[in-house]
Amino acid sequence: MVKVRKVAAALAALAAAATTLAACGGSDGGSDPNVLRLWHYEGPDSAMGVAWNQAIKEFERTHPGVKVKFEEKGFEQIQKTAPMVLNSKDAPDLMEYNKGNATAGLLSRQGLLTDLTPEVTKRGWDKLVPAGVQVTAKYDAKGTMGGDKWFGVPNYAEYVQVYYNKDLFEKHGVKVPATFAELVSAMDQFVAKGVTPLTNAGAEYMAQQFVYQLALTRADRAWVDSYQRYTAKVNFKDPAWTYGATTFADWVKKGYIAKTSVGAKAEDAGVAFMQGKYPMMFSGSWWFGRVAAEAEFEWDTFVWPDSKMTLGSGGNLWVVPQGSKNKQLAYDFIDITMKKQIQNALGNAGGIPVAADSGAITNPQAKKLIANFNQLAGSDGLAYYPDWPVAGFYDTWVSEVQKLMNGSATPDEVLGNLQKAYDEGLPK
Amino acid sequence: MTRPADVTATSSPGTAPDRPAPAAGPVKTGGAARPRREIPYALFLVPGGLLLLAVIIVPFVMNAAISLTEWPGVGDPKFVGLDNYTELAGDAEFWASFRHNIAVTLAMAVIPTFIGLVLAAGLFDYIGKRFGPRTAAFLRACIYLPQVLPIAVAGIVWSWILAPEDGALNALLGGAGLESLQQDWLGDPGRALYSVMGVMVWVQIGFPLVIFMSGLQRVDPALHEAAEIDGASWWRRFWHVTIPQIRPEIFVSLLWCTIASLKAFAFIYVLTKGGPGGATSVPSYYSFENFFDNTRVGYGAAVATVLALIIIALTVVFLRRQSKGEEG
Numbered sequence: 001m002v003k004v005r006k007v008a009a010a011l012a013a014l015a016a017a018a019t020t021l022a023a024c025g026g027s028d029g030g031s032d033p034n035v036l037r038l039w040h041y042e043g044p045d046s047a048m049g050v051a052w053n054q055a056i057k058e059f060e061r062t063h064p065g066v067k068v069k070f071e072e073k074g075f076e077q078i079q080k081t082a083p084m085v086l087n088s089k090d091a092p093d094l095m096e097y098n099k100g101n102a103t104a105g106l107l108s109r110q111g112l113l114t115d116l117t118p119e120v121t122k123r124g125w126d127k128l129v130p131a132g133v134q135v136t137a138k139y140d141a142k143g144t145m146g147g148d149k150w151f152g153v154p155n156y157a158e159y160v161q162v163y164y165n166k167d168l169f170e171k172h173g174v175k176v177p178a179t180f181a182e183l184v185s186a187m188d189q190f191v192a193k194g195v196t197p198l199t200n201a202g203a204e205y206m207a208q209q210f211v212y213q214l215a216l217t218r219a220d221r222a223w224v225d226s227y228q229r230y231t232a233k234v235n236f237k238d239p240a241w242t243y244g245a246t247t248f249a250d251w252v253k254k255g256y257i258a259k260t261s262v263g264a265k266a267e268d269a270g271v272a273f274m275q276g277k278y279p280m281m282f283s284g285s286w287w288f289g290r291v292a293a294e295a296e297f298e299w300d301t302f303v304w305p306d307s308k309m310t311l312g313s314g315g316n317l318w319v320v321p322q323g324s325k326n327k328q329l330a331y332d333f334i335d336i337t338m339k340k341q342i343q344n345a346l347g348n349a350g351g352i353p354v355a356a357d358s359g360a361i362t363n364p365q366a367k368k369l370i371a372n373f374n375q376l377a378g379s380d381g382l383a384y385y386p387d388w389p390v391a392g393f394y395d396t397w398v399s400e401v402q403k404l405m406n407g408s409a410t411p412d413e414v415l416g417n418l419q420k421a422y423d424e425g426l427p428k
Numbered sequence: 429m430t431r432p433a434d435v436t437a438t439s440s441p442g443t444a445p446d447r448p449a450p451a452a453g454p455v456k457t458g459g460a461a462r463p464r465r466e467i468p469y470a471l472f473l474v475p476g477g478l479l480l481l482a483v484i485i486v487p488f489v490m491n492a493a494i495s496l497t498e499w500p501g502v503g504d505p506k507f508v509g510l511d512n513y514t515e516l517a518g519d520a521e522f523w524a525s526f527r528h529n530i531a532v533t534l535a536m537a538v539i540p541t542f543i544g545l546v547l548a549a550g551l552f553d554y555i556g557k558r559f560g561p562r563t564a565a566f567l568r569a570c571i572y573l574p575q576v577l578p579i580a581v582a583g584i585v586w587s588w589i590l591a592p593e594d595g596a597l598n599a600l601l602g603g604a605g606l607e608s609l610q611q612d613w614l615g616d617p618g619r620a621l622y623s624v625m626g627v628m629v630w631v632q633i634g635f636p637l638v639i640f641m642s643g644l645q646r647v648d649p650a651l652h653e654a655a656e657i658d659g660a661s662w663w664r665r666f667w668h669v670t671i672p673q674i675r676p677e678i679f680v681s682l683l684w685c686t687i688a689s690l691k692a693f694a695f696i697y698v699l700t701k702g703g704p705g706g707a708t709s710v711p712s713y714y715s716f717e718n719f720f721d722n723t724r725v726g727y728g729a730a731v732a733t734v735l736a737l738i739i740i741a742l743t744v745v746f747l748r749r750q751s752k753g754e755e756g
Contacts, residue, residue: 080720087502106723108501202615203703260592262704263615272593371732391500395701403703408617409705425722 002227023153036068038039040096041075047289047351048156048315054345055337062336066329079103086112091321094330099136099317100388101144101228101427107296107319108151109143109427113319119331125153128355129340132377133157133314136384142427145230145388152317155337157352158285158310159303159373159382160209166298168195168279180217180306187256190279194369196255199278201269202262202405206283207248209311210257210396212386213282215244216309224383230426236419237412245411249404262405284311288369289350300365303372309383311375314354316396390425485662488736495729501719505726512730516609522731526747534693535625536632537685541678543629544636547571549666552638552644555692572634579631583698586627590614590699608639613698617707624699628692636681636752643677644670647666679750683743711735 003040036059056068071092079098085091086107097104120126129137137154138337140147156213158291169176169186172193177183190197200206216224218240226232235241251257261269266283273281274294281287282304291299296312304310318337336342343353344360352373362366376382387394400417409417453680495512497505508563517523556564574582589596590613598610613623647670654666671678693712702709709717711731717726 068550083501083723106500110500112502203701258592260615263612263620263700264592268591269594277593392724394719395717395721398701399703399705402615402617406615406617406704 004101015128034066036066036094036326036333037092037093038070038333039073039078039092040070041078042083042096043075045289045313046286047346047349050349051155051342051346051351052337055342058336058339058342059333063329063332065163065207070335081205083107083110083112085325086321089323091323093320093326094102094317094333095151095321096316097319099145099154099314100384101139102137102388102391102393104152104317104319105139105143105145107143107392108139108149109141112322113151114324116153116320117148120150121154121337123338125334125338126150127420129154129314130354130377132380132382133354136314137317144229145384149298152319153334154314154317155334155354156315156346157313157342157354157373157377158315159310159352159376160213160282160284160396161301161303161369162309163281163283163287163291163299163301165273165276165279165295166300168276168297172279176300176302177305178302181217183305186279187251189252191255192424195279196258196385198251198257199269199281200257200261201264201266201274202344202402203264203398204266205394205398206266206269207257207261207401207405208386210251211244211248211401212383213244213307213311214247216311216383217304217307219309219383221309221380227248228384228389229390231265233424234419236415236422241415241418242411245404245415246300247409248366248401249411251319252405257405259405262402271331278341280375285350285352285369287372288366291363301372301374308348308379309381311385312373312376312382313375315352348416351423390422393421393425396421434569437460444659488733490738491729492724492733495733497726498724499725508726512727513734515727516730516734518617519616520712521709522714523708524706525711526716528708529690529692529710531621531625532628533686533689535628536601536689536692537682539625539629540632541636541681544633544681545640545671548631548637548640548644551643551671553662553666559647564641567638571637574631577631579694580698582631583627583695587614587699590623590627615704617704619699619703620707624695627691627699628695632688632689633687635685637678640674643674646720679746683750686746687739689734690742704713 038056040048040261042052044050044053056070059068060066069232075098082095082097082103083106086095087110097107104113104342126134133154135146136277137145137150137152139149166176168174172190172195174186175182175188177186187197198210199208222232224238227234248257252259270281270283270287270290272278274291276295276297288301318326318330320333324330330342337378338355340355340357340360343356347353347356347366347370348360348363350363350366350369352370356370358370361370387397396418400409400414404414436586453647494505496507496509498511499505511754518612551564551567555567592598592612592615595613597613601607611619614620651669652665655669659666659691691712692710693716696708696710696713702713709722712735715728716730718724718731720728722728
């Protein structure tokens, strides 16, 4: 018996030692007051990446002795692990994060993000960010966007538009559409000539954005708010949703969208457009810089015709985790990204700045991009994105729209499934 | 076959812990010697035991505990009893993912084991004897190569190969004048699962092949020679001599690959993310979706617990059948 006790004691001691060792394994996060730990997921060549790199240099210049410890993360990486990271001692001081109820809203509700409201008013950021862009930065106690407290700061904006290949339009003698009827007519002409007019990615966001945009042509602000901000009960069988789903399914049947794009990813679709295989791509301003750099044909853009509402919003947010050790440094960094010089750099690199000098944007295509956005934001036309309202809705959308494309479910069934997932996911 | 326990008992009489103490002789000496030997043996188990506790048992118990809660991943979990399991029982998506897992088990365990067996016998009996063991070893290494590749890399390469436009497979079919056979391999719900299965078979074959080739080396050549002298064809020798002789390896391969198939996640994540329209979703991916995308950690934990219990049950059944086979 004595021996058994000794063995048990040895086991317990080893277990305790293992636990202690495990506890020693993690770092204590960013407790150094002279280090700003910063995470973002913008590629170094993107407009935001260019601007944030410039901001890091400016920050280190204006904060002698303080280093920015930047860690480049992937969008998916932050998206999937943010709640756990922010709930641990490894949280950074400042982080870029996705906006919307299911992301920044959820984290704010869980108390993982710092309420930035006093800082926003003190530093005047609320005067710089347009009202339409502010919606995704402010959340209420339930984590619903458009609330009363700032939990993030967007320094840029984005929206979805049609990129078109001028050379292909000219080659096939098709007029660039200015109305929805002309858009349909243009697509018919391309199909008649054996050309699929729209590039698409069924395995990622592009396909669902078509359905949402088509629904938006029959929608208004109240409809968007009820869907995105739960201001009223949402009925997925209403005329707008029904029109969106049935028209999209019809477009696949008519050949406006390739049936073979069900399994395609956004990257495949974007590359195919940039290779000149499709006359049009309906996607976000986040493609702008890349199309400008890679497309070897004449191209231009237009906003979706005959629709008051279009997909768009403020850009991703700078959020300050509740566990940040150097909040003042984080606020200082955000302040620098709001300065004219950084905002102008962002605009000239193909982004949509929120506080740039209009005269300092010299690239004509960038000027048009920004002007179109300003017009949308000014007319209260930003409708956000279809996957925002509830957690996990993105995957539901992908799955349901794939069914719509390959005909394994009717528009009515798809809308029913979306309704079920939406209702189950609403915050309780 | 001699069991290890019998060997110990025979070679070291009186030292096995379960053997009674000698009835006669110097009791004092025997009684003092035995515990001294037992404790060092127990200490050998300590590192493995601790690892098992830290890596398997504690996380499993924690996961099972979380599965009884409603929890978004942070904050306080809310105890809901067996609600998650009740919901799971009626969740069509969950059961569909299990049906897909049967196909995945075919692709990762049954088909590779069968092909691996035939290939191993071919390499051992034909290539090895006719072209030399080096050629056989080279071919074995080539077939094993996909096992060395990270699944994410293999998955991305296959997603390029299977891409509907510009994909190598469709380009190959087009080049051969077989345009009618071109497909959206990963986007068509009727084909996506088969396409994923094809990739899984390609990756998995190397594992049973290597196991079987080493197993074949311990088969007494006299058995094959005797069968050959008796006029048995290659196929009859394969069926009546090779397979019974390497049955333990077949069990190991099937067990290992079946467990791997139940945990299959990376292929699905990289190639299809469960799509199109849930056509390739499997329980491990469904659990992941609930954990991270839907932030339904309790429900995801319930899926993971059910999966773990199924894996444990299957392992027990396999191992018991294996030991019965060996005893027989």
